[in-house]
Amino acid sequence: MRLVSWNVNGLRAAIRKGIDGWIETIGADVLMLQETRVLEEQLPKDWSWPQGHAVHLHPAEKKGYSGVATLSTLEQDVLPGFAWGEDATDIEGRVLVTRHGELVCVNTYLPNGGGGPERQAYKERWMDAWRAWLAPWLEADHPVVVVGDLNIAHTEDDIWNPKGNAKTSGFLPQERAWFTKLLGDGWVDSFRHVKGEGEKIYSWWSNRGNARADDKGWRIDYLLCNPAAAKRIVAVDIIRQAGLEVSDHAPCILDLSD
């Protein structure tokens, strides 16, 4: 069973660049998209989702901003999402929980803190609330995967230039410490679990300069497993081949045994 996380940086732009073909090629059973930046009715009229996929969009209230979507060739029910003290309705369209038989998928787009101190503070409050909200899923005896663009690179292996980014949102000491606590809770970073330490493979590259060609990237897209899911990990991958520049993020793959 193949689970995929992909920040598409605007689904409409991704459609123009031919995301359809890549969706077929990747062959996900559950495909979780972030930064869709679109409402259902804004999708091109002459376009339709790849055949055989159940689709659920969870947009932000603000047009052209944030939003997640989950597609699946399996049966798919939507479960209640993330509500917390400051936002009971997930107004920014950041978390979508789906169930596919016994598998539960938590599709997440964690706030970006690069917009200034206010957004960084919001990000950190959001992180704490989300981590607490997530905890009950750890104990499930069925597989639960927590997937998405978490906007944090965890260790020095997860970023091209750790020294130069120690003061950049996404690699701040308190964000990295939070990530360590998240894994301490019991969530397994499937990519690092399979690849081990030292493998510097990235999932996002800035659009500025030649970052992608020079592989000056960050790994900020994750597929985390609860213990029940971790037992089933078969393979992981981040697809970085040329021609896949549909988004500034690469699709991240986790294969689980049935």
Next chain:
Amino acid sequence: MRLVSWNVNGLRAAIRKGIDGWIETIGADVLMLQETRVLEEQLPKDWSWPQGHAVHLHPAEKKGYSGVATLSTLEQDVLPGFAWGEDATDIEGRVLVTRHGELVCVNTYLPNGGGGPERQAYKERWMDAWRAWLAPWLEADHPVVVVGDLNIAHTEDDIWNPKGNAKTSGFLPQERAWFTKLLGDGWVDSFRHVKGEGEKIYSWWSNRGNARADDKGWRIDYLLCNPAAAKRIVAVDIIRQAGLEVSDHAPCILDLSD
């Protein structure tokens, strides 16, 4: 002596599309541009104005909006511009007056009324003030040309579909009547003067549909002459050749004898 009026619909976009080559080809002695939508410092650093041209930019205060510019291979002095009751500083960058020896050029970008009743009312107040401000130049014994995008098609010969546009800003009865009064003041529409009635040649086409390919256009760009200039009219033209789609307006030419 060749005078040219050209609404470039964004000078930066026009530069990307190769306006430089066309400027050389056209060979104006005085080239008057409208809708430059740019400040001097926003021009590409690796770009420079065609050699041998004196240049004066008159931008709007609001970025990316309106603005006129005059280029000349002749000597060029800037004269006081258009000040009126509602706007003593020409905040929208619409009128630039230059002197080239005995020739005076009034480069004008008349407000567009398509933005709603408020803008239409502003346009009409502007028109009246501008027409009055212009009148003293009629009596000059040296040539004065009033040039630019006047955002009005005068007669049924100046628009592809007069019936369908009787309620469209730019072809409203009161705008056409105003234009008749302007010519009644003594200004000579050089294009119509040379071509005579019945010639339906346009200078602007909407970007919607296939308006340009189908020649569904309007003539809203003019070179008006005071009597001293009218005596010297040699030729007029509107260059509409393929490949010149640098802007949605065509360059309009007036040749005067020296």
Next chain:
DNA sequence: CATGAGAAG
């Protein structure tokens, strides 16, 4: 440096 909105034409 790219996305999308929105104002303006």
Next chain:
DNA sequence: CTTCTCATG
């Protein structure tokens, strides 16, 4: 339909 700005990433 295109221009440009602005917010956001």
